[in-house]
Amino acid sequence: MIHDFSYDIAVIGAGAAGLAAAAETAKSPFRTVVIDREDQLGGILRQCIHNGFGLRYFKEELTGPEYADRVAALAAKPNVEFKTGTAVTEIKRLPDNGFELLAFSAAEGVSRIRARALFLGMGCRERNRGNLAIPGSRPAGIFTAGAAQKLLNIEGMLPGKSAVIVGSGDIGLIMARRLRWSGVEVKAVVEIMPHPSGLTRNVVQCLNDFGIPLYLEHSVVNIAGRERVQYVEVAPLDNGIPQLDRQFRIECDTVLFSVGLIPENELSRQLGVELNPATGGAIVDANLQTSVPGVFAGGNVLHVHDLVDFVSEEAADAGRSIVHYLDGTLNSQANPVTVSANLKYVVPNKFNTGEKGTYSFRPLIVSDAATLEAELNGRLVWKRKFTYVKPAEMLKVELPAEILNESGTLVFRLQEEA
Amino acid sequence: MEKKLICINCPIGCHLTAERSNDSDAWSVTGNRCPRGELYARNELTDPRRVVTATVRCNSELMPRLPVRSSEPLPKRYIDALLNRLYDMEVKIPVKRGEVLIANVENTGIDVIFSCDCGK
Incomplete structure (x- = not known):
């Protein structure tokens, strides 16, 4: 038997994004359902037991589980229902412009959930060895950093005794310290770029504190072992090409990959949501509405953030937009927003004339003096100086309403000062 | 200097x-x-200090380990001994977020507290 449910708003994913969006829709008279495949609320925050979250959103330094509890409490209102342990497998748009979700759970079996508006908060998934095509054999002991984090922090099991971490993303750096504090030897972190891809604070407190070597511009060229990993071979890079004559061996029984995250948009694709190749997430306007009317997105499903606080801020903005959409007060006029020099992407990709807008960027350069400039129809309308820009750290700015006073194309660029 | x-x-x-x-x-x-x-x-x-985060064993059916943290950054010289002490413990639920697991570590005035609730 299929159970039928009906709500005004369905939020898919009960992590830092979905809960923050629901906390906003909860302030309206509309009824919201928050659906998550895990049994507990909080998403990936549950396994991030380290501190460093919440300084911006809650003005307090919290661990992941603490942040999850705080944001869940904001969403726990009488007009918000939670369906945990429930996986959404299909979404379709109905002829009346509403949506129908097919969901499965142990408690309720198969459910058909109708909603008039959707918030996509599915987060992201980790890139893995297959994405990098690292040669070698296929022994036990190879994990993504997040999988090892779940094993250690949730299940209480050590992934191995001595580890090499491939990639210097934040999860890998955090895991380096966590492994050391759990009695696991961390032999090295190997990064192909000339600079770390995680936050500087994490290089300081997770690697430097323990004297863990960080090999920049190096690549793992072989993973060896029959039953279990025995060693990896590492080579320096010269213009991106491994110098095999200078390769060296590091003995270890465990390899962790911390090599980037990919927004999780399987369900978005089913709806025909238009995606941006530069972010892997949806193309959205300044209201965080996707190309499908009534479908909104925020957090890591939209673009990968380095701070959970920014995830929640963005999702809360989307939550407020959803309320306006259902009220019939959402301004959907949209002019294109693009990037030129030294920026990988901008979110959102459309602006509304006469409305203030929040824009997030991923720089392509490392610089200690750079200026972010905005041109509207070829005219410089706004700029701001930054000290220390780098690809590892997202830039986020707000443009005042009065400068976006005409229709046309808004172009951002990052200029490095001489 | x-x-x-x-x-x-x-x-x-x-x-x-x-x-x-x-x-x-x-x-x-x-x-x-x-x-x-x-x-x-x-x-x-x-006197360099760090916030210490770890997990402890517990008797919950749902959560094999519970996350804990130091209430403030702890002087580094106490960290290893504290971690060993935590790894030797097994706590009894229920516990509340913010509840003190170890009070006044090494007379620093810093406590170890639970990072989440666990009821069953």
Whole structure:
């Protein structure tokens, strides 16, 4: 038997994004359902037991589980229902412009959930060895950093005794310290770029504190072992090409990959949501509405953030937009927003004339003096100086309403000062 | 005497410069964008501290391990002994977020507290 449910708003994913969006829709008279495949609320925050979250959103330094509890409490209102342990497998748009979700759970079996508006908060998934095509054999002991984090922090099991971490993303750096504090030897972190891809604070407190070597511009060229990993071979890079004559061996029984995250948009694709190749997430306007009317997105499903606080801020903005959409007060006029020099992407990709807008960027350069400039129809309308820009750290700015006073194309660029 | 540091209090990661004259114990700090950076630099040069996070065994059916943290940054020299002590414990639920697991670690006034609720 299929159970039928009906709500005004369905939020898919009960992590830092979905809960923050629901906390906003909860302030309206509309009824919201928050659906998550895990049994507990909080998403990936549950396994991030380290501190460093919440300084911006809650003005307090919290661990992941603490942040999850705080944001869940904001969403726990009488007009918000939670369906945990429930996986959404299909979404379709109905002829009346509403949506129908097919969901499965142990408690309720198969459910058909109708909603008039959707918030996509599915987060992201980790890139893995297959994405990098690292040669070698296929022994036990190879994990993504997040999988090892779940094993250690949730299940209480050590992934191995001595580890090499491939990639210097934040999860890998955090895991380096966590492994050391759990009695696991961390032999090295190997990064192909000339600079770390995680936050500087994490290089300081997770690697430097323990004297863990960080090999920049190096690549793992072989993973060896029959039953279990025995060693990896590492080579320096010269213009991106491994110098095999200078390769060296590091003995270890465990390899962790911390090599980037990919927004999780399987369900978005089913709806025909238009995606941006530069972010892997949806193309959205300044209201965080996707190309499908009534479908909104925020957090890591939209673009990968380095701070959970920014995830929640963005999702809360989307939550407020959803309320306006259902009220019939959402301004959907949209002019294109693009990037030129030294920026990988901008979110959102459309602006509304006469409305203030929040824009997030991923720089392509490392610089200690750079200026972010905005041109509207070829005219410089706004700029701001930054000290220390780098690809590892997202830039986020707000443009005042009065400068976006005409229709046309808004172009951002990052200029490095001489 | 001059020392360069990177503040770890928040993701901005301010580049700090701490200076002191040879006849003085007081470090003067520049490059910080908030007061926590100044305190971080002073502590880092005299008595470095870190927030400790770990998990402890428990008798819950749902959660094999419970996350815990130090209530404040703990002097580094106490961290290894504290971790060993935590790994030897098994706690009984229920516990509440913020509840004290170990009070006043090494007479520092710093506690170890639970990072989440666990009821069953």
